[in-house]
Amino acid sequence: MNVHVQGCPVVANDLPKPVRRESGQREVFCGLTGIVWLHRKIQDAFFLVVGSRTCAHLIQSAAGVMIFAEPRFATAIMEEKDLAGLTDANDELDRIVVQLIARRPDIRLLFLVGSCPSEVIKLDLSRAALRLSQKFSPAVRILNYSGSGIETTFTQGEDACLASLVPAAPPTRTSEDQLLIVGSLADVVEDQFIRLFDALGMGRVQFLPPRNTAGLPEIGPNTKFLLAQPFLADTARALEDRGAVRLAAPFPLGVEGTTAWLRAAADAFGVAPALFEAVTQPYRIRAERALVRYRDLLGGRSIFLFPDSQLEIPLARFLSRELSMHLVEVGTPYLHREHLAEELRLLPDDVALSEGQDVDLQLDRCRAARPDLVVCGLGLANPLEAEGMTTKWSIELVFTPIQGYEQAADLAELFARPLVRRAKLVA
Amino acid sequence: MQLTVWTYEGPPHVGAMRVATGMDGLHYVLHAPQGDTYADLLFTMIERRDRRPPVTYTTFSARDLGGDTADLFKSAAQNAYDRFQPQAMLVGASCTGSLIQDDPGGLARALDLPIPVVAVDLPAYQRKENWGAAETFYQLVRTLAGPSAPAPGRPRPQRAAGVRPRCNLLGPTALGFRHRDDIVEITSLLAKLGIDVNVTAPMGATPADIAGLGEADFNVVLYPEIAGQTASWLQRTFGQPFTKTVPIGVSATREFVEEVARLAGVDASATLASASTRLPWYSRSVDSTYLTGKRVFIFGDATHAVAAARIASDELGFMVVGLGTYSREFGREIRDAAKRYDVEPLITDDYLEVEAKIAELQPELVLGTQMERHIAKRLGIPCAVISAPVHVQDFPARYAPQMGFEGANVIFDTWVHPLMMGLEEHLLAMFKDDFEFKDGTVPSHLGAGHSSPVADRPVQVSVSESNIAAVWAADAEKELHKIPFFVRGKARRNTERFANENGVATITIETLYDAKAHYAR
Ligand code: SF4
Ligand code: SF4
Numbered sequence: 031m032n033v034h035v036q037g038c039p040v041v042a043n044d045l046p047k048p049v050r051r052e053s054g055q056r057e058v059f060c061g062l063t064g065i066v067w068l069h070r071k072i073q074d075a076f077f078l079v080v081g082s083r084t085c086a087h088l089i090q091s092a093a094g095v096m097i098f099a100e101p102r103f104a105t106a107i108m109e110e111k112d113l114a115g116l117t118d119a120n121d122e123l124d125r126i127v128v129q130l131i132a133r134r135p136d137i138r139l140l141f142l143v144g145s146c147p148s149e150v151i152k153l154d155l156s157r158a159a160l161r162l163s164q165k166f167s168p169a170v171r172i173l174n175y176s177g178s179g180i181e182t183t184f185t186q187g188e189d190a191c192l193a194s195l196v197p198a199a200p201p202t203r204t205s206e207d208q209l210l211i212v213g214s215l216a217d218v219v220e221d222q223f224i225r226l227f228d229a230l231g232m233g234r235v236q237f238l239p240p241r242n243t244a245g246l247p248e249i250g251p252n253t254k255f256l257l258a259q260p261f262l263a264d265t266a267r268a269l270e271d272r273g274a275v276r277l278a279a280p281f282p283l284g285v286e287g288t289t290a291w292l293r294a295a296a297d298a299f300g301v302a303p304a305l306f307e308a309v310t311q312p313y314r315i316r317a318e319r320a321l322v323r324y325r326d327l328l329g330g331r332s333i334f335l336f337p338d339s340q341l342e343i344p345l346a347r348f349l350s351r352e353l354s355m356h357l358v359e360v361g362t363p364y365l366h367r368e369h370l371a372e373e374l375r376l377l378p379d380d381v382a383l384s385e386g387q388d389v390d391l392q393l394d395r396c397r398a399a400r401p402d403l404v405v406c407g408l409g410l411a412n413p414l415e416a417e418g419m420t421t422k423w424s425i426e427l428v429f430t431p432i433q434g435y436e437q438a439a440d441l442a443e444l445f446a447r448p449l450v451r452r453a454k455l456v457a
Numbered sequence: 458m459q460l461t462v463w464t465y466e467g468p469p470h471v472g473a474m475r476v477a478t479g480m481d482g483l484h485y486v487l488h489a490p491q492g493d494t495y496a497d498l499l500f501t502m503i504e505r506r507d508r509r510p511p512v513t514y515t516t517f518s519a520r521d522l523g524g525d526t527a528d529l530f531k532s533a534a535q536n537a538y539d540r541f542q543p544q545a546m547l548v549g550a551s552c553t554g555s556l557i558q559d560d561p562g563g564l565a566r567a568l569d570l571p572i573p574v575v576a577v578d579l580p581a582y583q584r585k586e587n588w589g590a591a592e593t594f595y596q597l598v599r600t601l602a603g604p605s606a607p608a609p610g611r612p613r614p615q616r617a618a619g620v621r622p623r624c625n626l627l628g629p630t631a632l633g634f635r636h637r638d639d640i641v642e643i644t645s646l647l648a649k650l651g652i653d654v655n656v657t658a659p660m661g662a663t664p665a666d667i668a669g670l671g672e673a674d675f676n677v678v679l680y681p682e683i684a685g686q687t688a689s690w691l692q693r694t695f696g697q698p699f700t701k702t703v704p705i706g707v708s709a710t711r712e713f714v715e716e717v718a719r720l721a722g723v724d725a726s727a728t729l730a731s732a733s734t735r736l737p738w739y740s741r742s743v744d745s746t747y748l749t750g751k752r753v754f755i756f757g758d759a760t761h762a763v764a765a766a767r768i769a770s771d772e773l774g775f776m777v778v779g780l781g782t783y784s785r786e787f788g789r790e791i792r793d794a795a796k797r798y799d800v801e802p803l804i805t806d807d808y809l810e811v812e813a814k815i816a817e818l819q820p821e822l823v824l825g826t827q828m829e830r831h832i833a834k835r836l837g838i839p840c841a842v843i844s845a846p847v848h849v850q851d852f853p854a855r856y857a858p859q860m861g862f863e864g865a866n867v868i869f870d871t872w873v874h875p876l877m878m879g880l881e882e883h884l885l886a887m888f889k890d891d892f893e894f895k896d897g898t899v900p901s902h903l904g905a906g907h908s909s910p911v912a913d914r915p916v917q918v919s920v921s922e923s924n925i926a927a928v929w930a931a932d933a934e935k936e937l938h939k940i941p942f943f944v945r946g947k948a949r950r951n952t953e954r955f956a957n958e959n960g961v962a963t964i965t966i967e968t969l970y971d972a973k974a975h976y977a978r
Contacts, residue, residue, distance in 0.1 A: 055533065056516040060492020080458075082552035082581060087467040088495045091503075106458040110582045113556075122458040129460055146490045146553035149519070179492025180519040180553070390540060409497030409509065416507030 047374055047383055049365060054388025057409050058338055058363055060179030061187025062143065063092045067429060068191055069102040071214045072239050074138040077103040078130060079177070080123060080155060081145030102137075104130065108147055119153055120161075127162050127172075137170055139243040141191065144176035171243065173198060183363040185261040185339045185428065188214060192238055195246065196268035199238075202250030209235045209295055210247050210274065212266070213259030216431035217241065223282075223434060226292060229309045230301045238265070249274055254298050256291060258282060258433060260373070261340035263366050280372040282433040283341075283441060284348035285317045290372070313435040320439030321352060327446045329354035331402035337361035337387050338407050338424040345405070345427065345441075347376045353442055357381050358401045361392065403449060420448045463808050463828050465783035465846055469579035469589025470551045471496055476593045476683075477547055478510040478631035482663040483597075484543035486534045488526070488554030488561050491516040503849050504632050513537040515554070527559045531568060534561075538570050545573040545601065545664035547593065552581035573664065575600045585806075587682045587758065587784060590630055594659055595686045601667040606694045613696040616674060622721035623653045625673045627688055627699075628680030629660035634761065634845040636660060638858035639679060643704065646861050647677075649728045650714065652721045671695040675720040679703065679860070681760055682784055704860045705764035706868070707736050707772055734862035736869045740773055748873065754779035754820035756803065756811055756829050757844025759787030761859070763794045765824050765843045768868060770798060779803060779818050781811065808832070819950060822876055827851075837946045839875035927956035929964045936966050951976045 062085055065077040079085050086105035093101065106126045112119040123142075131137060140162075142155045155174040163172040175194040177187035192212065202208060209232060211223065220237060227235045236247035238255075247253075251273030257266060260281050270276065279294030280287045289310060296306045333355050335342045342362045349355040357377070361384045367374070377383075384392070389410075396404060397417070404414055404421045411421040422445055432441040466472075470487060477485040478500050487493070494514050500506045515533045517526045534548065548561040562576025577596050579589045607613075616622060626643060629636035637660070644654050655673035656666045676691055676699035678684045688699040698720055704713035711729060718725035739745060753775040755765045759782040769775040781803025782791045788804045795802035803814055808828045815823060815832055823833040823840040827848050833840035842851055843859075857871075858864040929937070940948050948969070955972035956964050 054516075054536075055494075055514055056491040057494050057497070058491055059495055060490065062492065063495075083464060083466075083468040083585065084470075084493055084552045084581070086461055086464045087471065088492060090463055091495055091499060101462060104460055104462045105464075106460055107464075108458055108582060110580070112458055113582060119458070126458050126460045146492070147556060150522070150553060150556045178519075179490035180517065180522065183491060390536075407498075408502045409494060410501070412501040412505060412507060413509045 047377065047379070047381060050382070050384040052384060052386045052388040052391065054386075054391065056183070056363070056387045057336070057389040057407055058387070059092060059184040059407070060088065060146075061177035061182030061184065061190060062089055062145065062179075063184055064177060064187030064191060065089060065103045065143065066093045067214060068188060068239065071241065072139065072243065073241055074136065074243050075102065075141060076130070076134060076137040076139070077141045077143055078127065079103070079105040079143045079145055080148045080153065081105055081108065081143075082147045083107050085145045085147075102134075108151075113151060119151075120158060123153075123158055124162065124165075127166075131166060131170060140166075140170055140172045141194070142172065142174040143187075143191075144174065144178055144181075146178040146180045149176060149178050149180060171198060185259070185341075186264075186364070188259070189262045189264045192262060193264040193268045195239060196249065196265065196272065199246045199249045199272075201272075202248040202252055205252060206233070207252050207254055207299060208233070208248065209299065210238060210249070210253050210255040210269075211235060212238045212255050212257050212269070213262055214239055215258050215433055219431045219433050219437065222436055226309065226313070227295070230292075230296055230299075230305065232295065232299045232301065251275075254295070256295055257369060258291075259341075260344055260366070260370060261364075263369065266369065276369075278372055280347065280376065281341075281344040283344045284352045284438050285314055285321065285435060286352060286376075287344060287348060288317075288433070288435050288438070289314060317435040317438040321442055324439060324442035324446050325353050327449060328442065330356065331449070332356040332358050332399070333403045333405065333445070334358040334396050334399060334401040335360045336389075336392065336396075336404070336406040336410065336424070337363040337384070338405075339428050340364060340366075341424075341427055342405070343370050343373050343377070343383075346381070347373050348438075348441065349445065350378060350381075351376060352438075353445070355403075355445075358399045359384060359392075359395060361385075361387065363387065403445060405445075420452045422448050459807075461807065465806050465808070465826060465828065466586035467496070467499075468552055468581050469584045469586060469592070470549060470581065471499070472586040472589025472591070473547065473549060473577055473579060473593040474500075474510055474512055475586070475590050475630040475632050476597065476659045477512060478506070479629065479633075479636075479660040480511075480658075480662050480664075480667075482544040482665070483511060483547060484537050484541045484545075485510075485512045485547040485549070486530070486537050486561070486565070487512055487514050487549060487551055488530050488557075488559060489514045489516065489551035490518065490553050493551045493553070500631055503847075504852050505849070506631070510631070511541065511543070513541075517554075517557075522557065526557055527564055530559055530561060530564050534565050534570075535568055538568075538572070543572065543664075545575065545597075546570065547575050547577060547597070549577045549579060550581075555579075555581050573600055588786065590683045591686050594628075594630075594683060595690060597659070597664075598667055598670060598687050599690065601664050602670045602691075603694070605668060605671050607671075607696075613674075621651055621653050622675075622723065623655040623673045624717070624721065625655050625670055625676045625691075625697075626657040627676050627678050628682075628684030629657065630680075630683060631660070632845070633660075633680065633683075634758075634843075634847055634851065635857060635859045635864075636680070638856055639860040639864065641856070642858040642861035642863050643677065643679065646704075646710075646714070646728075647717065649731075650718055650721065650725060651723050652717060671697070673697060675699060675717075677717065682758055682787065703760050703764055705761065705864060706768040707734055707862070707865045709764060709767065710734075710861055710865065732862050734865045736772060736865040739869050745774070745873075748876070749774045751775045751822055751876065752778045752818070752820045753822045753824060754815055754818055754829075755843070756781045756783075756823075756825040758782060759784040759790050761844035763790055766794055766798060768865075769824065769872075772865070773869070773872065775822070778820050779814055781805065781814070819947065819954075821947075822872070824872065841872045841875050927953055927961055927964050927968075930966075933964050933966050933969050936969055948973070 144155050159172045159174040173194045175190040249272045253274035256277050277294045279291045282288040282291040346360040359382045365385045411423045414421050500510045515529050548565045565574045577593045676688050678688045691697045702713040704710040714725045753769050762782050766777050777798040780795045783806040792802045812832045824843045830840045857867045952972040
């Protein structure tokens with residue numbers, strides 16, 4: 031076992047790892063899907079997709095055909111007449127926004143979300159957002175971003191959304207260093223991290239996205255930020271444009287990732303190593319203990335990850351280092367070499383990485399390898415199960431709290447469960 | 458633009474996918490961005506299909522838009538042909554694909570594939586899923602069966618003596634509401650009549666089968682929304698008559714049997730005499746007295762909604778208080794039916810309008826789609842699903858057709874069950890003073906852990922613009938709580954509505970009973 035419970039630096043290797051780049055048919059959602067979790071996270075925000083019936087259908091299907099009674103998202107479906115002339119479309123959009131705000135007076139923040147059709151016809155949503163902001167401020171703030179499938183895959187929608195929030199955030203009011211955690215985390219996970227940072231004596235920690243519009247973080251040159259998700263390239267750039275500094279770290283998945291992630295912040299804020307050790311040790315020990323039984327179940331098994339959420343690389347690191355799984359192929363829709371540098375170093379030398387996708391070719395490789403477990407999107411899971419493979423559908427990894435110490439075993443359980451099920455079923 | 462949260466129908470290319478996915482040996486190449494691949498999960502997750510839909514998406518992205526999207530399409534189509542070796546190919550574009558104007562049909566023709574290629578042009582900004590399915594099916598049939606059409610005006614050759622009559626079953630697709638089981642039911646019903654099925658299409662058919670559609674004597678149109686246009690074309694081209702009755706419900710099934718018997722020239726009396734369904738007896742049984750006059754609201758695709766209204770009214774003894782559809786193409790059928798029950802037809806694809814109507818009508822049962830199930834849950838009204846769009850639980854493991862005599866049995870069970878609330882209502886009425894039915898007691902079938910029954914929570918629904926909430930006086934509130942929980946929600950809503958309409962600001966015990974008398978039937 032090569033799990034690093036102790037506070038010593040992790041064994042890393044800096045050799046650049048070869049990456050197979052593929053382009054062909056993808057099997058991923060577009061960035062609109064992020065709305066399904068973002069609308070739960072930012073509780074006074076509303077997401078208005080300006081798109082087609084396809085976009086409306088996508089969100090509805092991704093949200094499980096109506097799990098929510100009155101969701102905080104909707105689609106303005108463009109019709110033939112909107113495509114004819116653009117002035118028309120702007121008027122129409124204004125009309126819809128007025129209608130929406132009248133219906134939902136609780137909205138404080140409205141995102142106009144661009145889609146493929148609105149981008150192809152070059153409907154200028156940033157202009158629309160400005161125009162409508164003038165009309166509705168200060169009661170409602172109106173921002174825009176793109177979740178289109180020609181610009182973004184799946185989790186990149188969250189990136190675009192958070193990046194659009196950055197210019198709306200106020201400047202910092204003190205000169206003291208401040209920590210900002212970037213990437214939506216379940217509230218329970220956020221609270222756990224707040225307690226840990228408190229115990230480390232690091233002062234106020236801010237989060238992006240905030241739970242409420244009023245809680246938009248202050249951002250300035252004294253902001254040091256930690257990415258909580260690996261898919262936030264644009265957001266990081268927007269923060270850096272405001273002078274904020276990214277703390278390089280692996281992502282807080284598993285015991286090792288969480289420790290290294292916390293340490294990156296602790297080091298930047300001058301927390302004494304002894305204090306760090308004292309604060310984190312009980313958590314590490316507890317999480318380690320919880321992981322043991324999953325290591326028994328998963329250790330030595332092979333796993334193939336299809337590209338989906340960009341969480342694949344941190345997950346692969348956790349699976350290989352803390353659960354001793356064998357990585358057959360690790361796919362990611364997009365590989366940000368800089369943000370993932372710490373993760374890449376921790377992967378085995380011979381790992382097969384792939385970026386982008388040609389789904390048929392990738393399926394061929396997967397079938398040839400017959401891994402013990404396949405991580406893939408919903409479109410592939412049942413067909414692969416029918417071929418006798420065991421799958422873990424990846425969307426749960428995005429919707430479930432998986433970050434931090436207390437969730438390390440939950441995360442392992444998500445991978446163990448399909449194998450346990452397969453072992454149980456006799457008929 | 459149309460503001461919507463939920464849509465009853467997907468875009469038209471999803472209709473085309475339903476046709477392609479139902480068939481064998483056909484491949485659909487769709488010019489679409491990557492996000493549109495979500496549609497796969499409708500089939501693999503919601504319908505639990507064990508194979509990916511036979512669809513290749515070009516998944517173009519912004520950087521391709523400069524110019525080589527056409528090449529992308531061509532290589533995707535060529536690769537799909539090489540890999541899947543289909544008998545025929547369907548090509549088209551999704552809403553975004555259509556905006557970039559690459560002409561999939563022309564590009565595919567340029568590839569000169571050795572198989573029929575059918576280009577379907579689906580106007581994504583005007584039309585929707587069922588229309589897309591109908592159009593796709595029609596184009597496929599025209600292209601594949603067209604070449605074997607007889608010369609115009611030549612009469613259909615007589616069926617040779619001793620040969621059993623044959624028909625085609627038209628309309629079932631992937632992701633259809635119980636299509637899988639309806640086919641089985643209707644095929645066996647036809648077999649009893651001595652009628653063979655030539656081809657069932659699109660579901661289960663190959664392009665070669667489609668080419669042979671003309672060989673049947675007549676067509677059975679199971680789902681007019683999908684097969685209507687094709688059946689008319691087959692009638693014009695091959696002289697095949699087609700059925701008009703959709704066999705959902707006991708009476709409709711009997712009429713259907715007579716209709717096909719007439720078209721096939723067979724005698725239906727034995728089949729009709731031996732037909733057994735429990736629905737009529739169950740509806741007559743004493744236990745069903747409580748179904749009498751139950752006020753039911755119906756919404757769905759036109760075919761299922763019309764059929765549901767007839768069953769509800771004639772075969773279960775309910776009272777139809779609302780009837781509607783999202784299938785605008787079938788507005789006439791719904792209007793005709795609505796006249797029969799003396800209700801305003803509701804033809805809309807805006808689920809908020811449907812919600813407002815249900816809130817206003819306060820029915821005791823809602824028969825609808827996944828959307829109405831959700832609306833009904835919010836309003837605390839029992840609900841059964843009769844039509845697409847549906848969710849994973851509407852693809853049950855068991856055999857559960859809607860059509861034919863077994864379909865009628867299934868319908869009796871599924872519609873009546875939500876009304877039972879775990880106990881029979883007349884028994885509850887008899888024992889209503891029993892302490893078990895006092896406040897906070899939940900029906901036994903809900904088990905422990907359910908705090909209070911849904912129906913008791915006041916529901917915020919703006920019934921009308923002038924909705925000023927009346928206040929409950931303490932004693933009236935107390936009286937309300939003496940009413941059994943399973944009707945309390947309704948009593949609360951009726952009373953508030955009555956108070957509102959009559960300008961009563963404070964609801965007293967008197968208001969409660971005034972309202973009760975007002976709404977008594
Ligand atoms: S994953 Fe399955 S259960 Fe969940 S929403 Fe989709 S279809 Fe429904
Ligand atoms: S890929 Fe584009 S068109 Fe399709 S759902 Fe996403 S944003 Fe809409």
